[in-house]
Amino acid sequence: MSPTTAVLAPTSTTEAVFPDEQAQKDAALLKEALLSRSEGSESDFVIVQRSTGKSVEVPIEVERLLGDIAAILERGQGAAVSSVARELTTTEAANLLGVSRPTLVKLLDAGKLHFRQVGRHRRVFLDSVLAYRQDEVERQRQSYAQLRERADSLGI
Structure with a gap:
């Protein structure tokens, strides 16, 4: 070939x-x-x-x-290329997930995202953030499908 x-x-x-x-x-x-x-x-x-x-x-x-x-x-959309660090600050991780930094810290404290401590700062692992985001998207899809099924059963 x-x-x-x-x-x-x-x-x-x-x-x-x-x-x-x-x-x-x-x-x-x-x-x-x-x-x-x-x-x-x-x-x-x-x-x-x-x-x-x-x-x-x-x-x-x-x-x-x-x-x-x-x-x-x-598709006619614009594109840009940038480098991505393997570890993110809490602010960067929060921005990537579309949540506030305090909400992200709660996710870290709950063990939903993996991170390491650097002095007093936390570094969140990019693969953990991306996996969490994908899980959330899937959870939202499932919730929406259930909502559609419920609406159909009610004739809405």
Whole structure:
């Protein structure tokens, strides 16, 4: 099986990118190429050919991110890339969950999130925050489904 190839122009920007119509089309092509490659590939890498002609092997993790970014741009939405620390301050974790810092501290004290103590400060593990958020989303979906079933049974 031949590897998927895409051409990327070098960039140094870390600002949000908002696609024009052509960029949306290009993003759709990239997404399709990555999807078709992922479905039948035995390799852990995709080959990317830069506009300079140099080929680069891209790990599957980066390929998945490229697919996510391409999907966002295809929809016409803006995208930005930033680094994420493995540990968060309580303020950062609270912002990520959309709760106040005191509410987050209650979650920490209740043992619902994993953290470590650094002096008097707490550092919350990112994977714990993301898992908690996913669990909450699933719990909300289940509650909504139950509410819909109850409304249907009442004829509302």
